[in-house]
Amino acid sequence: MNYNKLELNKKYKNYKVVCEVLGVKPKTGKSKQIHLTDLERFTNFNKEGNGFVFTEIKENPDSKVDGRKVNSEYIFNIERLLLDFLGKKEYQVPNDSFGHSLIGCSKLVSVLSILNSKYDEYLNSQRDLAELLNVPVSCVYDWYNKAPNKLLRDVEKALDELQNKSLITWSKTIVFNITVDAGSIGSDGEILEKSFTYNRPATNKEKAALLEVQHETLEAFNSETLNEVIVSGQYKEYVSEVSNILSLQDDINGLNFYYNGFDIVFLEMFYTFDSELRNSVIKDVRKGAYSELSKLDKRRHNTAYDMISRNDERTKVIHGYRACSEYMPNMSKITKSLMSIDELLGKS
Secondary structure: OOHHHOOOOOEEOOHHHHHHHHOOOOOOHHHHHHHHHHHHHHEEEEEEOOEEEEEEEOOOOOOOOOOOOOOHHHHHHHHHHHHHHHOOHHHOOOOOOOEEEEEEHHHHHHHOOOOOOHHHHOOOOHHHHHHHHOOOHHHHHHHHHHHHHHHHHHHHHHHHHHHHOOOEEEEEEEEEEEEEOOOOEOOOOOEOOOOEEEEEEOOHHHHHHHHHHHHHHHHHOOOOOHHHHHHOOOHHHHHHHHHHHHHOOHHHOOEEEEEEEEEEEEOOOOOOOOHHHHHHHHHHHHHHHHHHHHHHHHHHHHHHHHHHOOOOHHHHHHHHHHHOOOHHHHHHHHHHHHHOHHHHOOOO
C-alpha cells in the first residue's frame, strides 16, 4: 500500500475517502480497527470529527504489535511484587506449617500498590470522583467496571507464570472471615478461653448457601446484578446484609463477612525488597498498567466509533459516550489519578 498518496495537512472528509485515495476497500468492525492501527504504524494523523489530517508519512514504520498481547516485562514485574508480598508474614495464614496466603482479589491489587489509596476511597462514591476530576460520571462507572477486572487478569497471568516455575500453586475461591467466641468448643474439644478471628475458604455447601442468599438479597436491593449494587454505592451494605443472614445458619455461626479471594500455596524461599527497590518496581508496574489500560480504552473507543457510524439508534445510547472524542482523555485522567502516574513521572 502506497501511503505517499496521502497529502499532508489536508483534511480528508472521512475514513471512506482515505481508503479511496489509498486504493483499498473500506473495512468494518475489527478489520477496520486493524486497518486504523496500520495507518498509525505508517503515518501520524489527527482526527477532526470524522475527518483525518495526516501530518507525517513515516520513513521507518513502527513495528507491528499485537494490541491484545500483554507486555512481558510488565507481567514479570508483577511477579516480582508477588514474591515480595508472599515473603511478608502479615499476609500469610497463621499456624500453617507451609507457605500459605488467603487474600481478597481487589485487596491483592491494592497490596501490590498497582493502584493508590484513592481507588478504595472512591469505590462506593464514584460520583464524587467524577466531580473531583471534572469528568462524566459515565466514564468513572466505565473505569470501575473494566479497569479492576483487567488488572486482576494481569495479576492472574503473573500468578500463572510463577505456578509454571513451580514456585506457587493458586486458585480463586470465596473466603469466609469467622469469629469464634470465648466459651466455644475448639477443634481439640477444649473450651476456648479467648475469642479469635480467622479466614478460611468456603466449602462447596457453603458456596451454595451463599448463592441462595445473594440472589434473594439482590431482589431486596432492587437490583438484577452485583454491578448495579456497586454503581448504586450500596455494595458494603449488600455484603453486610448477606453476611448477617448467612451467619444465622447453624453451620456458619460467627461469619463476619465474605469476599472473593486468592488461595496461594508457595515455597517459603522468598525475600522482601528494600523500600528503594520496591518503589522502583511499583513505578514500572504502574507505567505498564497505565499502558495496558490505555490500549483497552482505545479499543473500546474505536469499537464504539465504528458502531455509531452505522447510525444504529440503540448503539448510540449504549456506546455514545465511548465514541466521544473526550472519552480517551477522560479515561486517561481517571487512570492517572488512581495510579498517581503524574507524581511518578515527576509532573505537578
